[in-house]
Amino acid sequence: MKVFMLAASMMTLIAAGPVPDAAALHAGLAGRWTGSLGYRDYQTDKMSEIAVKTEIRALPDGVTVLRISEFDDGPRVGAVFITTASLHDSKAGTVSSATLRKGNSVEIETETLAVTAYVDAAHWTIVAEADGSDDDKPARLRVTEVRDGLLLTATKDVQPKGTATWAFRNRTLLRKAE
Structure with a gap:
């Protein structure tokens, strides 16, 4: 059974043609998206879950992507904008x-990317990993983005330094606005 599944998945990749790089797949996200951000308090x-709106813009250079996300952080804070x-x-x-993000220091990071699944420009998985921190403690960070047509899910997991276990941190569920 495992051999059949592996062979079937390899045929899907071969039938799909060459796999584009992550830059091309991320550029294909251009547009407006709405959904929710769920996170572990x-x-x-x-x-906890809050509504989020995200606009993604791919620049003509083919390698630069801008994301502007807006969510309501409650009556004391109000609208929060995160620009990446x-x-x-x-x-x-x-x-x-x-x-x-207003009130925060600029965050700069470099992540390694891997396209781990690809069917076509609207059905793929990209995994990004980097060293960073979580809850002000050193950790390995992993974000798994899954595009399934008009749906985009980004799940962030963290692996605290010195452990082998990954723990869920947050998940963004977005639907492309048509």
Whole structure:
């Protein structure tokens, strides 16, 4: 059974033709998306969910993608905007990003990227990994993006330094606005 599934998945990749790099797949996300951000609250260890709107713009250079996300962080804070500018380096298999949010320091990180599944431009999986921090502690960070037509799911897992276990941190579920 495992051999059949492996052979079937290989045929899907062969039938789909060459697999585009992550920059091309991320550029294909251009447009407006709406959905929710679900995250694990550290104090209560419970899931919380808030509405989010995201606009993605791919620049004509083929390697730069801008994302602007807006969510309501409650009556005391109000609307929060997070802007991320990403520059892909296909030769290195990385993306370097600068993330801006009012009241926070600019976050700069470089992630390694892998296209782990590909059927076509609207059905794929990209896994990004980087060293960073979670809850102000060193950790390995992994974001798995899955595009399934008009749906995009990004799941962030963290692996605290010195452990082998990955833990869920947050998930963004978006639907492309038509």
